[in-house]
Amino acid sequence: MSQIELINIKKNYMGTEVVKGIDVTINEGEFAVIVGPSGCGKSTLLRMIAGLEDISSGELKIGGKLMNNVSPDQREIAMVFQSYALYPHMTVAENIGFALALKKTDKAEINRRVLEAAKMLELEHLLERKPAALSGGQRQRVAIGRAIVKRPKVILFDEPLSNLDAKLRVQMRTELMRLHREFGSTIVYVTHDQVEAMTMAQKIIVLNNGHVAQMGKPMDLYRDPENTFVAQFIGVPKMNLLRGNLQADVFTLQSGQKLQLDCGYRDGSDLQLGVRPEHLKLELLQPGSGSENNSEHSWTVDVVERLGVESFIHLCNAARDVLVLRLEGDCDLQVDSKVAVRFDCSHCYLFNEAGVRLLPNTAALDLVG
Amino acid sequence: MVTLVRPANEETIMTHHASQRRAYLTLVLISLFCLMPFFWVVLAAFDPKASQFLQIPDGITVNHFWNLLANESGVRWVLNSVGIVGTATLLTLILAGFGGYALSRTQAWWKRPLLYAIILVRIVPPPALIVPVYKVMLFLNEWINNLINSLTSDVAQQVVLSRIFSFVDGYLGLILIQTAMQLPLAIWIMKTFFDAIPKDYEEAAALDGASQWQTVRHVLIPLALPGFAAAGLFAFINAWGDFLMPLMFTSSPELQTLPLGMFRAFLRVDAIDYGFLTALAVIYTLPAVIAFAFARKFLTQTFSGGVKG
Ligand SMILES: Nc1ncnc2c1ncn2[C@@H]1O[C@H](COP(=O)(O)OP(=O)(O)OP(=O)(O)O)[C@@H](O)[C@H]1O
Ligand SMILES: [Mg+2]
Numbered sequence: 294m295s296q297i298e299l300i301n302i303k304k305n306y307m308g309t310e311v312v313k314g315i316d317v318t319i320n321e322g323e324f325a326v327i328v329g330p331s332g333c334g335k336s337t338l339l340r341m342i343a344g345l346e347d348i349s350s351g352e353l354k355i356g357g358k359l360m361n362n363v364s365p366d367q368r369e370i371a372m373v374f375q376s377y378a379l380y381p382h383m384t385v386a387e388n389i390g391f392a393l394a395l396k397k398t399d400k401a402e403i404n405r406r407v408l409e410a411a412k413m414l415e416l417e418h419l420l421e422r423k424p425a426a427l428s429g430g431q432r433q434r435v436a437i438g439r440a441i442v443k444r445p446k447v448i449l450f451d452e453p454l455s456n457l458d459a460k461l462r463v464q465m466r467t468e469l470m471r472l473h474r475e476f477g478s479t480i481v482y483v484t485h486d487q488v489e490a491m492t493m494a495q496k497i498i499v500l501n502n503g504h505v506a507q508m509g510k511p512m513d514l515y516r517d518p519e520n521t522f523v524a525q526f527i528g529v530p531k532m533n534l535l536r537g538n539l540q541a542d543v544f545t546l547q548s549g550q551k552l553q554l555d556c557g558y559r560d561g562s563d564l565q566l567g568v569r570p571e572h573l574k575l576e577l578l579q580p581g582s583g584s585e586n587n588s589e590h591s592w593t594v595d596v597v598e599r600l601g602v603e604s605f606i607h608l609c610n611a612a613r614d615v616l617v618l619r620l621e622g623d624c625d626l627q628v629d630s631k632v633a634v635r636f637d638c639s640h641c642y643l644f645n646e647a648g649v650r651l652l653p654n655t656a657a658l659d660l661v662g
Numbered sequence: 663m664v665t666l667v668r669p670a671n672e673e674t675i676m677t678h679h680a681s682q683r684r685a686y687l688t689l690v691l692i693s694l695f696c697l698m699p700f701f702w703v704v705l706a707a708f709d710p711k712a713s714q715f716l717q718i719p720d721g722i723t724v725n726h727f728w729n730l731l732a733n734e735s736g737v738r739w740v741l742n743s744v745g746i747v748g749t750a751t752l753l754t755l756i757l758a759g760f761g762g763y764a765l766s767r768t769q770a771w772w773k774r775p776l777l778y779a780i781i782l783v784r785i786v787p788p789p790a791l792i793v794p795v796y797k798v799m800l801f802l803n804e805w806i807n808n809l810i811n812s813l814t815s816d817v818a819q820q821v822v823l824s825r826i827f828s829f830v831d832g833y834l835g836l837i838l839i840q841t842a843m844q845l846p847l848a849i850w851i852m853k854t855f856f857d858a859i860p861k862d863y864e865e866a867a868a869l870d871g872a873s874q875w876q877t878v879r880h881v882l883i884p885l886a887l888p889g890f891a892a893a894g895l896f897a898f899i900n901a902w903g904d905f906l907m908p909l910m911f912t913s914s915p916e917l918q919t920l921p922l923g924m925f926r927a928f929l930r931v932d933a934i935d936y937g938f939l940t941a942l943a944v945i946y947t948l949p950a951v952i953a954f955a956f957a958r959k960f961l962t963q964t965f966s967g968g969v970k971g
Contacts (some may be wrong), residue, residue, distance in 0.1 A: 345865050345869075363866075365869050378863055380881060380885075381885070395870060
């Protein structure tokens with residue numbers, strides 16, 4: 294009953310198109326995350342779903358009903374604002390119960406439901422406080438309480454965690470997922486943080502510059518990015534991209550290094566080879582073995598980031614290609630030392646000049662398979 | 663090294679203390695100088711033998727007040743002033759609330775020109791406006807009196823209605839004039855206050871299912887309360903002290919406001935009765951003080967913590 298369908302939705306602000314034709318279906322009870330860089334139109338899209346912004350063209354359906362011209366309160370949705378927008382002159386209890394009070398719900402019923410929501414969010418002891426006397430995380434929970442007390446079919450979140458510190462953010466993430474399990478409402482969640490998207494979403498919609506770059510399950514986006522934008526947006530650190538040419542299954546980097554790609558891609562020039570930091574292997578060059586001077590195969594260590602459980606090595610080569618590589622645990626590499634890198638070709642992606650993913654010939658795949 | 667530094671330090675602390683003492687002394691003197699007239703007014707108002715000199719009274723009397731309120735039309739003046747200024751302030755707040763909100767939220771091209779046009783009314787000295795305003799008011803007055811005469815033929819009723827609704831020499835005219843004079847500043851104050859209220863609150867209210875009126879009633883007015891208090895205080899005090907407009911637009915003694923009454927009393931009495939005048943001044947000051955005390959509660963009430971980021 295609360296499936297959300299966006300059919301070719303567009304939004305113009307005085308002639309400039311900021312949302313450029315979006316077709317998305319979010320199923321009932323699904324946790325969908327809209328993710329993208331700043332200014333790509335995420336909030337605009339969410340506000341159009343909420344009814345706070347007019348839809349320039351296209352159709353919005355919720356539960357199968359056309360909603361373009363339905364006022365926000367008739368859409369049976371709730372929204373948690375990035376700024377929280379708690380009414381500062383009301384107590385926590387009044388904030389949470391405001392929507393019910395407007396509907397002339399009877400006092401006892403309001404109290405019961407406010408208490409129920411407060412219990413769920415561990416806010417019982419704060420009910421008589423004003424928002425000014427709450428911490429950021431508590432305000433956030435009040436804002437969520439205000440949304441769930443209405444028992445809406447759809448809850449919209451606009452970057453709800455971006456004002457919280459890192460630790461609280463992790464905690465709120467799990468709490469939101471628990472809430473979603475308990476309520477089963479359809480959730481549309483906007484963020485620019487791909488970690489939030491990967492951890493919480495059942496469906497990720499990657500937005501770039503008003504377009505859907507790709508959508509699907511988190512791991513599908515990670516494994517099968519359709520373009521360089523998604524490839525670099527999903528996953529930290531981002532996927533490495535190296536320019537070069539492909540001929541007869543051999544990819545030649547600008548530095549001259551040649552890589553053997555097994556599955557038969559069509560030849561081409563000006564291509565980009567994508568490989569994730571976690572799929573690269575390091576080989577120490579033995580001094581005096583001769584390979585040290587083989588400049589086309591050697592990479593120079595630029596920066597080493599040690600996080601304890603893993604380390605990220607930033608490398609560059611003679612042709613100014615840069616590469617980030619992930620190692621388990623600590624490593625004893627020195628800056629400026631020379632290393633060689635082994636590419637795991639089964640985890641390489643190929644993109645054309647325009648950044649669109651190229652797929653190997655099926656025939657060749659069959660051969661490999 | 664350390665011993666060298668220490669005496670210098672103590673010296674600076676001492677000169678610091680001395681200079682602070684001097685500063686406080688100066689401040690006390692200045693405030694005494696400013697407060698002197700108030701002391702005199704209050705003391706003289708209760709002094710049976712009030713004179714133009716500041717003196718400690720031999721006894722305390724309320725005769726001056728009694729004289730003013732009972733024998734003169736003091737009660738009438740106070741009621742007139744309170745009624746006219748109070749209604750005008752209320753009207754100002756309502757109109758400034760709507761106007762300020764609209765001017766805060768609109769993005770139309772006429773926003774700036776209109777804002778400056780509004781403040782222009784305030785910048786032009788009121789005497790420069792008197793003649794055109796008087797003409798407009800006379801015209802309206804004729805129209806309303808014709809209307810009153812056509813509604814009822816009872817002369818007594820006509821007099822009462824005309825007293826209330828006349829634009830010249832009537833309550834309505836004075837109220838409207840005062841409202842018009844106070845409105846520009848009030849609109850600016852309210853616009854500035856609404857500018858500071860994020861649109862998020864209204865959007866949250868819309869999603870909570872609040873109608874326009876409910877949003878105004880439960881969200882906007884409470885949040886704008888300090889603005890209303892500031893605008894209301896300015897309007898009240900300005901209108902309360904206004905002398906020119908009541909002078910121009912009233913002639914009947916029954917319509918006299920406090921400043922007018924005070925002025926006429928001053929002119930009328932041959933030997934200046936300081937007790938009477940200071941009692942009048944005390945009564946004249948009182949409502950402004952009350953208005954301030956009332957508004958202060960809201961002025962200092964700031965709402966924070968509702969939005970972040
Ligand atoms: N009222 C407006 N008038 C004109 N342009 C607007 C308006 N609101 C947003 N925009 C433009 O629309 C684009 C998308 O804005 P939007 O707020 O949806 O971005 P976003 O993806 O939410 O970014 P962020 O992550 O920074 O919140 C931006 O380029 C912005 O400048
Ligand atoms: Mg945004």
